[in-house]
Amino acid sequence: MKGEIKDLKGASFYIKRGLIYMVLILWSLFTFLPLYWMLVSSFIDPNSSASLQFTLVPKEFTLASYSYFFTFNKNVLRWLFNSLLISGVVTLANVFFASMAGYAFSKLRFPGRNAFFWTLMSSIMIPGQVTLIPLYILVVNVFNMSDTYFAIILPGVVSVYNIFLMKQYMTSIPSTLIDAARIDACSEFGIFRKVIFPMAKPGVAVMAIFTFVGQWNDFFWPFLVTKTSTMRTIQVGLSSFKFADSTQFGPMMAGAVIASIPMFILFFALQKYFLQGITIGAIKG
Amino acid sequence: MKKMADADNRWARNRQFIQDYGWSYIFIALPILIFLTFTLYPLLRALVMSFQTYHVMGSEWVGFKNYAYVFHRELFSKALINTLLYTLGTVPINIIISLGLALAIFQLGKKSQTFFKASFYLPAVASGVTISLVWLFIYDPMPEGLMNQFIHLFGFANVNWLGKVDTALLSLMFLTFLGGHGSGLILYLASLGGIPKTIYEAADIDAASTWSKFRNITWPLLKPTTLYMLVINVIGSFQVFMSAYLMTSGGPDHATTTIAYLIYQDAFEYFEFGVAAAESFILALIIVAISVLQFKYMGSDVEY
Structure with missing residues (x-):
């Protein structure tokens, strides 16, 4: 029974x-x-x-x-190169600057620390549409950077969200290590380079991957500030195919595959980081 | 003599200050500079612009005219209603799907969990342009369109999904149901893992039903995650642009004109910068108001 x-x-x-x-x-x-x-x-x-x-x-x-897609515009390879270059530079810049700022906000004490931090954070709440037009005028008319890599890269060189991510991650690094390095007369930058950065590597990796994918997939800003075909990114170029020839679905899908395959490969190769990454920022640490 | 000592003192103090805090300020210098140039300045400029009619050479101050125009503009109310419908039709359903998937996956072994996490996350790696173009193809009005092939199986006639007023917005909503649940799902799984097992064991002793365990334990303890998802997703869907731009161009007959799309049109097709700026501030206010309301009504019993 x-x-x-x-x-x-x-x-x-x-x-x-x-x-x-x-x-x-x-x-x-x-x-x-x-x-x-x-x-x-x-x-x-x-x-x-x-x-x-x-x-x-x-x-x-x-x-x-595929051959139809590659021949519809002679710049398709250039678009892929542009996307790679821009995403690479933006990622490197974020790795460097966001982790430095994250270190300062998590481990250093200085007058105005919280005020600076929350001022930066407040920009997360501002919808992109609000700042879009003046940003466009600033970059295109004032800085005269239309159709340059600078125009695409500069506003994204260090994202507030990444600073937040790095601060969250670095808070968990024990402060005793930093104190020990300080006693060994390490300079503040030396501590960052030799102690903090190596320890924060898993978090930095997550941030780098999300930044790279986000930049690769970004459409709107590169679309606004580029005019000539040679300066387009792959996403912008792909969307231009739609407007050039919206009846040719086969080549359009080939283009969509080409634009997303690098990210799929990245995802399969670095799955672990993707699946960890989402929770770092959202769950209160 | 005293003056010089004072100056020396001040110098020494300044040097000490730089020694103590110099690196800290260097570490945050670039983010602050970027913030001032690319966020704060544009924000203030946009505020000024919303009270002006923009001309390249000297703008004209018009007071609240842009705002008055927007409030009486039929297309703006239409865009607002479209955006609201889109939000109401997608956010709750997508949260329920994420939660449902998370609850199902949570009961499986570790390896299966990773497998399903990865497979549900994969579509999120594809770009908005890719997703929009694929769905443009799926919704093709010809009989070859995948959606039309699908409904033919049930004997329905061809539908011009994106070309008809009654189906266009629904079609844009439907595509969010398939895909894009990866991050929500992973967040829910993480919070499910954080609920102590002992609570469920106590409920088992009281012979609580599965539904009652969900209603009284899981749901309340997941509330912070649900609130987070709600706020993030509502903000995101209020700014929906890509599918409206690439798939329908806001049509037919403005049926898919969302606020974000309208702002884009006013700014970069008609160069009505003042009107677009006013609309963007109204959008920002709506987003802030909704977020505050959500925190107030949902967050009252959420602990942080």
């Missing part, structure tokens, strides 16, 4: 588990569907619209759509 109850419990447990797995797998298939459809249709010949009939396994495999 006792054994029977145990078995019964076991059975219902496995049924429940099975149901959960089924629902989760079904739902994740649903969420994959748009991306899967993007991938499948990018391998379809752009001239045969009949093949757009949905099938789970692609009916044809040609790279014609």
Whole structure:
């Protein structure tokens, strides 16, 4: 009798588990569907619209759509290079400047520390639309930087959100280490470089990844401040394809694949950091 | 003589100050500079602009004219209603989906948890442009459109999803349900992990039902996370722009004109900088007001 109850419990447990797995797998298939459809249709010949009939396994495999996308504008490779360069520079700048500021706000004491911190933080609450127009006038008309890398990079050189992230992360580094380094007559910058930065590396890695992906995927600002085709980023270039030729879905999907594949690869390679990263800033540390 | 000693003293004090705090200020110098140039100055400039009619050579002061115009503007009310509908139609459903997925995943083993976390997070890595273009393709009005192929299975006729007033906004809302739950899901999982097991064990002794455990333990203890998600998502959806810009251009007949899209149009298509600035301040005020209300009504029993 006792054994029977145990078995019964076991059975219902496995049924429940099975149901959960089924629902989760079904739902994740649903969420994959748009991306899967993007991938499948990018391998379809752009001239045969009949093949757009949905099938789970692609009916044809040609790279014609890709070559169409690469030939519609001779700058596609340049766009990818621009995106890589801009995202790289913005990420490096944030790694450097946000972690320094994070160190100052978490571990150093100086007059006005909290006032400065909260002043910076207040900018998170300001919707981008409010500052957009004067920012545009400033960068394009006053600084005359339209169509330059500077115009795209400069406003993002150190993000307040990243400073917050670094402050949160560095608060957990024991202060005794810093005191020990100070007794060894390390300069403040030496402490940052030799003690704090190495210890904060996991947090810095998370910040770097999110900054890189965010910059790579950014559309609106690069779109506003670039005019010539050679200065576009891949996202802006991809959107221009839509307006140039909105009937050619195959090549459009090929372009979408090209624009997102680097990020998917990055995600699979650095999954661990992605999945940790989200909780660093949001859960109060 | 005394004067010189004073000066010496001041000099020494200044030197001490620089020695003590110099590095700190160097560490935060660039962020402060960036803040002053790219946030504070534009903010104040925008405020001034909202009371002006902008001309490249000398703007004209018009007082509250821009605000009065916006308040009486039919298109602005329409954009406001569209944005509200979009928010009400997406935020609660997406929070429920994230929570539901998190509750399901939480019961699984560690390896399965990681697997599902990663698979639900993946779509969030794709850019807004990519997602918009893919869905533009899915909503293609021809019979080849994936959505139309899908409803054909149930015998429905072709729908021009993005081209008709009654379906355009709904279509933009629907695409948020598939994907983009990764970060919410991970946040909920983290907070679920923080609930002490003993509370559930005590409830088991009282033979509490699953629903009652959820209602009385899980939901209240997840409230800070839910509040955070609510505030962040509402702010985000009030600024929705990309899908309206790339998929529908605000149409048809302004059915998908959101406030953010309207501001963009006024500023960068019609160069009505003053009107756009006024609209952006109204948007900012609405966002602040809603966030404060949410904290007040939801946050009353949330501890930080």
